[in-house]
Amino acid sequence: xxxxxxxxxxxxxxxxxxxxxxxxxxxxxxxxxxxxxxxxxxxxxxxxxxxxxxxxxxxxxxxxxxxxxxxxxxxxxxxxxxxxxxxxxxxxxxxxxxxxxxxxxxxxxxxxxxxxxxxxxxxxxxxxxxxxxxxxxxxxxxxxxxxxxxxxxxxxxxxxxxxxxxxxxxxxxxxxxxxxxxxxxxxxxxxxxxxxxxxxxxxxxxxxxxxxxxxxxxxxxxxxxxxxxxxxxxxxxxxxxxxxxxxxxxxxxxxxxxxxxxxxxxxxxxxxxxxxxxxxxxxxxxxxxxxxxxxxxxxxxxxxxxxxxxxxxxxxxxxxxxxxxxxxxxxxxxxxxxxxxxxxxxxxxxxxxxxxxxxxxxxxxxxxxxxxxxxxxxxxxxxxxxxxxxxxxxxxxxxxxxxxxxxxxxxxxxxxxxxxxxxxxxxxxxxxxxxxxxxxxxxxxxxxxxxxxxxxxxxxxxxxxxxxxxxxxxxxxxxxxxxxxxxxxxxxxxxxxxxxxxxxxxxxxxxxxxxxxxxxxxxxxxxxxxxxxxxxxxxxxxxxxxxxxxxxxxxxxxxxxxxxxxxxxxxxxxxxxxxxxxxxxxxxxxxxxxxxxxxxxxxxxxxxxxxxxxxxxxxxxxxxxxxxxxxxxxxxxxxxxxxxxxxxxxxxxxxxxxxxxxxxxxxxxxxxxxxxxxxxxxxxxxxxxxxxxxxxxxxxxxxxxxxxxxxxxxx
Numbered sequence: 001x002x003x004x005x006x007x008x009x010x011x012x013x014x015x016x017x018x019x020x021x022x023x024x025x026x027x028x029x030x031x032x033x034x035x036x037x038x039x040x041x042x043x044x045x046x047x048x049x050x051x052x053x054x055x056x057x058x059x060x061x062x063x064x065x066x067x068x069x070x071x072x073x074x075x076x077x078x079x080x081x082x083x084x085x086x087x088x089x090x091x092x093x094x095x096x097x098x099x100x101x102x103x104x105x106x107x108x109x110x111x112x113x114x115x116x117x118x119x120x121x122x123x124x125x126x127x128x129x130x131x132x133x134x135x136x137x138x139x140x141x142x143x144x145x146x147x148x149x150x151x152x153x154x155x156x157x158x159x160x161x162x163x164x165x166x167x168x169x170x171x172x173x174x175x176x177x178x179x180x181x182x183x184x185x186x187x188x189x190x191x192x193x194x195x196x197x198x199x200x201x202x203x204x205x206x207x208x209x210x211x212x213x214x215x216x217x218x219x220x221x222x223x224x225x226x227x228x229x230x231x232x233x234x235x236x237x238x239x240x241x242x243x244x245x246x247x248x249x250x251x252x253x254x255x256x257x258x259x260x261x262x263x264x265x266x267x268x269x270x271x272x273x274x275x276x277x278x279x280x281x282x283x284x285x286x287x288x289x290x291x292x293x294x295x296x297x298x299x300x301x302x303x304x305x306x307x308x309x310x311x312x313x314x315x316x317x318x319x320x321x322x323x324x325x326x327x328x329x330x331x332x333x334x335x336x337x338x339x340x341x342x343x344x345x346x347x348x349x350x351x352x353x354x355x356x357x358x359x360x361x362x363x364x365x366x367x368x369x370x371x372x373x374x375x376x377x378x379x380x381x382x383x384x385x386x387x388x389x390x391x392x393x394x395x396x397x398x399x400x401x402x403x404x405x406x407x408x409x410x411x412x413x414x415x416x417x418x419x420x421x422x423x424x425x426x427x428x429x430x431x432x433x434x435x436x437x438x439x440x441x442x443x444x445x446x447x448x449x450x451x452x453x454x455x456x457x458x459x460x461x462x463x464x465x466x467x468x469x470x471x472x473x474x475x476x477x478x479x480x481x482x483x484x485x486x487x488x489x490x491x492x493x494x495x496x497x498x499x500x501x502x503x504x505x506x507x508x509x510x511x512x513x514x515x516x517x518x519x520x521x522x523x524x525x526x527x528x529x530x531x532x533x534x535x536x537x538x539x540x541x542x543x544x545x546x547x548x549x550x551x552x553x554x555x556x557x558x559x560x561x562x563x564x565x566x567x568x569x570x571x572x573x574x575x576x577x578x579x580x581x582x583x584x585x586x587x588x589x590x591x592x593x594x595x596x597x598x599x600x601x602x603x604x605x606x607x608x609x610x611x612x613x614x615x616x617x618x619x620x621x622x623x624x625x626x627x628x629x630x631x632x633x634x635x636x637x638x639x640x641x642x643x644x645x646x647x648x649x650x651x652x653x654x655x656x657x658x659x660x661x662x663x664x665x666x667x668x669x670x671x672x673x674x675x676x677x678x679x680x681x682x683x684x685x686x687x688x689x690x691x692x693x694x695x696x697x698x699x700x701x702x703x704x705x706x707x708x709x710x711x712x713x714x715x
Contacts, residue, residue: 033119033122033123033126034122036126037122037125037126037129040126040129040130040133041129043133044068044129044132044133044136046143047136047141047142047143048419049143049144050141050142050143050144051064051065051139051141052065052419053144053395053415054139054141056399056400056401056402056411057399057400057401058139060138060139061139061141064132064135064136064139066506067132067135068132069507070525071125071128071129071132073525073527073548073550075125076450077573077596078121078125080595080596080619081595081596082118083619084595084618084619173205173208173209173212176209176323177209177212177213177216178216180196180198180209180213180321180323181213181216181218181219183196183321184196184213184219184275184303184305185218185219185222187301188320189300190320192296192298192299192300192301192302193274193295193296193298193302193303193304194302194303194304194320195287195303195304195306195314195317195318195319195320196303196304196305196306196319196320196321196322196323197305197306197307197308197313197314197317197319197321197322197323198210198305198306198307198308198322198323198325199307199308199309199310199311199314199322199323199324199325200307200309200324200325200326201309201327201367202309202367202369202405202494202495203367203368203369203370203493203495204325204326204327204366204367204368204369205325205368205369206279206280206307206308206325207279207280207307208368209307209323209325210277210279210305210307211481213277213305214226214228214275214277214305219275222273222275222301223273223274223275223302223303224272224273224274224299225246225269225272225273225274225275225298226274226275226276227243227244227246227274227275227276227277228276228277228279229243229244229276229277229278229279230279230280230433230434230491231278231279231280231281231282231286231434232280232282232432232433232434232494233282233433234433234512235286236532237258237290238256238257238258238261240286240290240291241258241261241262241265241290241294242261242265244265244269244276244291244294244295245261245264245265245268246265246268246269246272247268252264262293262294265294266293266294266295266296266297267297269294269295269297269298270297270298271297271298271299272298272299272302273298273299273300273301273302274295274298274299274302274303275302275303275305276291276295276302276303276304276305277304277305277306277307278291278304278305278306278307279307279434280307280308280309280434280494281306281307281308281310281313282308282309282310282313283313284312284313284316284317287304287306287317288316288317304317306319326366327365327366327367328366328367328368328371329366330358330361330362333361333362333364333366333371334354334357334358334361336368336371336372336375337357337360337361337371337374337375337378338350338357340371340372340375340376340379340475341375341378341379342379349383350383352385353383353385353388356385356388356389356392357388359392360374360378360388360391360392361374363392363397363408363409364408364409367409369410369493369495369496370408370409370410371409372475373409373410373412373413373474373475373476373496374391374409374412374413375475376413376473376474376475376476377391377412377413377416377474378391379473379474380416380470380473380474391412394412394415394416396411396412396415396416397409397412399411399415402499402502403498403499403502405495405498406495406496406498406499406502410495410496410499411499413474413475413476414476414499414500414503417474417476420451420452420453420467421467421470421471421474423449423451424442424446424451424452424467424468424471425471425476425477425500426500426503426504426508427442427445427446427449427451427504427508427528428442428477428492428497428500429492429497429500429501429503429504429508430504430508430510430528430529430530430551430553431492431510431530432510432530432532433492433494433497434491434494435491436480436489436490436491437489437490437491438488438489439465439468439488439489439490440488442468442490443461443464443465443467443468444464444599444622444645445551445576445599446464446467447460447461447464447598447621448551448575448576448598448599448621448622449550449551449575449576450575451467452464452467468488472490476492476496477490477491477492478490478491478492478493504528507525507526507527507528508526508527508528508529509526509528509529509530510529510530510532511529511530511531511532511539511543512532525546525548526546526548526549527548527549527550527551528549528550528551528552529543529546529549529551529552529553529554530553530554531543531552531553531554531555531557536557536558536559536563540559540563540566540567543567543571544566544567544570544571545570546571547570547571547572547573548573549571549573549574550573550574550575550576550596551574551575551576552567552571552574552576552577552578553576553578554578554579554582555578555579555580555581555582556580556581556582556583557579557582557583557584558582558583559582559583559584560584561584561585561586561587561588564584564587564588565588565590568588568590568591568593568594569590569593572593572594572595572596573596574594574596574597575596575597575598575599576597576598576599577594577597577599577600577601578599578601579601579602579605579607580601580602580603580604580605581604581605582602582605582606582607583605583606584605584606584607585606585607585608585609586607586608586609586611587602587607587609587610587611587614588611589611589612589613590613591611591613591614591617592611592613592614592615592616592617593616594617595616595617595618595619596619597617597619597620598619598620598621598622599620599621599622600617600620600622600623600624601622601624602624602625602628603624603625603626603627603628603647604626604627604628605627605628606628606629607625607628607629607630608628608629608630608631608653609630609632610625610630610632610633610634611634612634612635612636613636614634614636614637614640615634615636615637615638615639615640616636616639617640618639618640618641618642619642620640620642620643621642621643621644621645622643622644622645623640623643623645623646623647624645624647625647625648625651626647626648626649626650626651627649627650627651628651629651629653630651630653630654631653631654631655632654633648633654633657633658633661634658635658635659635660636660637658637660637661637664638658638659638660638661638662638663638664639660639663640664641663641664641665641666642666643664643666643667644666644667644668644669644689645667645668645669646661646664646667646669646670646671647669647671648671648672648675648677649671649672649673649674649675649695650673650674650675651672651675651676652674652675652676653676654675654676654677655676655677655678656677656678656679657672657677657680657681658681659681659682659683661681662681662682662683662684662686662687663686664687665686665687665688665689666689667687667689667690668689668690668691668692668708669690669691669692670687670690670692670693670694670696671692671694671695672694672695672696673694673695673713674695675695677695677696680696684696684706685703685704685705685706686705687706688705688706688707688708689708690706690708690709691708691709691710691711692709692710692711692712693706693709693711693712693713693714694711694712694713695713695714696714
């Protein structure tokens with residue numbers, strides 16, 4: 001919230017860059033309105049820290065913040081439209097002037113109609129903001145000292161410690177691991193497939209123990225097939241079956257039904273000795289109603305290991321052995337806290353704080369997840385008694401109004417975040433529970449949403465990666481255990497996902513059915529949607545009414561061209577559109593209506609035609625059309641002067657690039673790995689900001705002028 005407000009105030013300040021305030025006021029016909037708007041926003045911003053703390057327990061404050069957020073989003077959309085107009089004016093005057101200001105609105109507002117429209121909008125914004133300002137009078141909000149201005153904590157050294165090692169908790173975990181491995185690999189003729197369960201409370205370390213068993217060398221040698229499946233409360237049967245399929249998943253049809261997929265999965269596992277982990281199981285129906293019959297053809301000696309919070313599931317699945325994970329002792333809790341606060345191994349530097357630390361871990365009730373979350377707070381602070389006492393006595397421990405499972409340490413870890421990290425953390429809940437997310441993907445989405453502002457000499461991408469690293473260091477995101485280190489994949493623990501989803505509940509939603517998209521008539525409009533459902537018509541009918549959407553991720557959508565045309569006409573405020581794996585074959589001309597769009601990902605879709613109207617997307621920063629059947633990129637793409645990333649991998653139908661591509665002066669990455677492109681447009685050397693260039697056949701003369709190039713791969 002605060003970050004959005006700061007960005008908004010900053011953008012309005014840029015209105016005055018080209019001229020004195022009086023001239024702008026005169027041209028707009030709204031004397032004093034801009035200054036009034038700036039002053040009111042600054043006053044409100046000083047109350048935000050207190051409002052954010054009180055909203056959890058105070059419904060009136062929560063409603064006031066919702067109203068303010070709606071205002072902010074609407075104002076941002078208005079400002080964005082005038083940025084676009086300013087860019088057009090700048091381009092129009094570029095032939096007569098060598099200088100183009102970063103926000104040249106003055107040249108636009110000299111046009112009477114444009115000036116009148118801007119002036120009317122600003123006056124309307126002021127009237128609305130005045131109502132919001134008056135509404136705060138009964139809320140008893142006060143100015144607090146905010147840490148929103150803290151620099152990003154650079155902790156790159158923390159990222160080098162192997163995650164598996166520092167997450168080992170409890171003095172007996174190695175003993176438990178070896179004992180369970182002994183039981184799992186022991187010959188037992190009772191049944192072909194035996195079930196073992198690990199039972200314990202949320203955040204107690206069940207997954208950590210299961211992962212150690214899964215990675216044990218004896219397990220690796222004993223079983224020919226090893227599979228790991230995370231089972232969320234609202235799991236998808238199709239995705240689960242695909243997860244345990246033992247073969248090339250690309251060979252499976254994307255639109256398969258459960259009944260057609262089950263025999264293929266069964267066939268892929270037939271006669272093989274399987275070790276399958278079902279992590280975080282909420283219902284025995286996953287086993288009894290789906291997987292039991294599917295894996296029955298596996299070889300004798302196959303094993304299923306289940307982690308669950310529910311002891312009854314172990315009985316319903318007829319587990320032959322159940323291991324109970326108990327809470328950590330006080331000493332083990334302190335030991336884990338030390339490991340996570342001081343990753344260098346020099347734990348002696350905080351031993352003088354042990355008495356306070358023991359009180360802190362006592363509040364964590366022996367739950368490793370809670371201890372790690374608090375450690376993520378402490379590792380960003382000075383190692384002094386005063387600072388640690390501040391954490392111990394924080395009011396966030398006792399905040400009510402939250403789901404029971406995320407109170408205390410988890411909410412404390414969120415509350416301690418500066419605002420720029422709060423919105424990035426909350427945004428991650430847009431993805432489904434247990435989803436594996438790539439670092440490059442999430443940072444690009446944060447940037448597209450406007451959450452990231454470049455710091456100092458760093459690029460916005462480098463700053464976004466620092467945000468990501470700090471959330472990892474604070475233990476709010478966890479590196480995916482099976483990921484290659486270079487791939488930078490991560491997950492959210494389901495309890496942290498629950499917290500983030502609760503905090504984002506009014507404006508973000510994972511949509512499986514139409515009613516989950518909410519109503520646009522509520523106090524807060526839906527701004528972000530991740531669609532998982534297969535009921536295309538029902539979800540489509542509801543989503544097109546959500547005209548305030550900024551992010552729409554609908555992977556694998558089977559919308560028709562007619563339906564997508566309606567979407568582009570109705571939901572014109574989109575900043576981010578992800579149609580990966582979609583069945584859409586051609587995009588309609590109405591794509592050009594999405595003037596606010598920053599991010600467009602159509603990779604691995606059936607799309608074969610890109611309309612000329614793509615040239616209207618002047619705000620577009622990222623475009624990915626990899627693994628599509630697109631054969632022609634329109635010349636109008638040369639209008640996308642803000643485009644920085646163009647990815648066209650594995651587009652074998654594409655034989656040439658448009659000549660206008662040399663006009664993309666802000667392009668940093670041009671990736672045509674494994675395409676049918678032959679030859680290069682003349683003038684490639686004009687792309688002075690290019691840092692990555694792959695899959696090209698070009699001359700050394702062209703390359704010599706690309707002084708920023710750091711990654712090159714040519715045919």
